[in-house]
Amino acid sequence: MSDERRAHIVVLGNEKGGSGKSTSAMHLCAALMEQGRRVAAIDLDGRQRTLTRYLDNRARAVAEGVDLMMPSYAVVVRSEAPDFAAAQADERHRFLSVLEDYVGRHDVVIIDCPGSDSFLSRLAHGCADTLLTPMNDSFIDLDLIARVDPTDHAILGPSLYSELVWEMRKRRARTGGTIDWLVMRNRVSHLDARNKRKVSEVLGRLAKRVGFRVVAGLSERVTYRELFLHGLTMLDLGRTGSSLTMSEVAARQEVRSLVGALDLPAVERATAPLEPVAA
Ligand SMILES: Nc1ncnc2c1ncn2[C@@H]1O[C@H](COP(=O)(O)OP(=O)(O)O)[C@@H](O)[C@H]1O
Ligand SMILES: [Mg+2]
Numbered sequence: 001m002s003d004e005r006r007a008h009i010v011v012l013g014n015e016k017g018g019s020g021k022s023t024s025a026m027h028l029c030a031a032l033m034e035q036g037r038r039v040a041a042i043d044l045d046g047r048q049r050t051l052t053r054y055l056d057n058r059a060r061a062v063a064e065g066v067d068l069m070m071p072s073y074a075v076v077v078r079s080e081a082p083d084f085a086a087a088q089a090d091e092r093h094r095f096l097s098v099l100e101d102y103v104g105r106h107d108v109v110i111i112d113c114p115g116s117d118s119f120l121s122r123l124a125h126g127c128a129d130t131l132l133t134p135m136n137d138s139f140i141d142l143d144l145i146a147r148v149d150p151t152d153h154a155i156l157g158p159s160l161y162s163e164l165v166w167e168m169r170k171r172r173a174r175t176g177g178t179i180d181w182l183v184m185r186n187r188v189s190h191l192d193a194r195n196k197r198k199v200s201e202v203l204g205r206l207a208k209r210v211g212f213r214v215v216a217g218l219s220e221r222v223t224y225r226e227l228f229l230h231g232l233t234m235l236d237l238g239r240t241g242s243s244l245t246m247s248e249v250a251a252r253q254e255v256r257s258l259v260g261a262l263d264l265p266a267v268e269r270a271t272a273p274l275e276p277v278a279a
Contacts, residue, residue: 058231
């Protein structure tokens with residue numbers, strides 16, 4: 001995969017369920033397709049298959065006549081081989097087959113990881129050009145990145161997940177590559193300003209110490225939970241003629257800002273958004 005024209009690989013990862021990896025993955029797909037990029041998605045969460053089911057719902061909407069762009073997509077499930085080494089070889093083979101096929105004919109490949117450590121998840125982290133880690137504004141989620149002293153919030157040490165990313169970055173550096181690690185806050189609440197400020201302050205210190213960029217994420221909005229069944233994203237709302245609420249307009253802006261923060265290489269084919277961000 002040394003071809004310079006190969007796709008940029010964005011991995012959604014952390015070792016916690018429910019932080020917004022799949023929701024963000026789906027929204028990134030939509031936003032990047034809107035920019036005119038050829039997008040593929042790989043779901044590595046073979047148990048929950050949230051992204052696959054989201055995209056199946058979207059494909060069904062397309063079949064029913066809704067005008068939506070679709071990415072290529074595939075799920076890679078865990079191996080059932082009884083032998084550990086055989087299972088790893090099988091997973092590596094199936095993952096790399098899909099990835100190699102996709103990187104050759106897309107501009108971006110989005111990989112959605114399960115919320116736990118697994119061999120497939122490690123393989124994906126090792127291939128990432130960009131690693132995007134969503135987290136809730138909570139010290140429980142922060143604990144996945146580093147251990148923090150409960151009284152003065154001093155940083156005591158990295159978490160297992162940070163160590164994993166560190167290891168992947170070292171391996172990548174050996175072949176001259178880099179992994180751009182971004183931590184995004186998801187389900188940001190408009191309430192609880194005190195907690196938000198505290199988490200934000202520790203995250204800022206951690207970013208320097210551990211080496212990631214903090215990017216503005218997505219606010220808590222009920223609509224995210226409702227869109228799944230229809231296969232829609234915030235960016236698709238309003239296409240059917242109904243006007244957007246203020247909250248939906250703000251949500252779309254957040255999604256587009258998130259995509260901008262990824263700082264992906266431009267592709268010649270990329271065009272301006274299909275429709276201007278509503279004022
Ligand atoms: N910004 C958000 N606002 C409201 N609900 C959200 C938001 N992001 C995710 N959710 C909801 O949180 C739950 C977990 O999200 P999901 O994307 O499946 O997380 P993960 O893939 O990390 O397990 C889902 O019910 C999803 O609809
Ligand atoms: Mg998920």
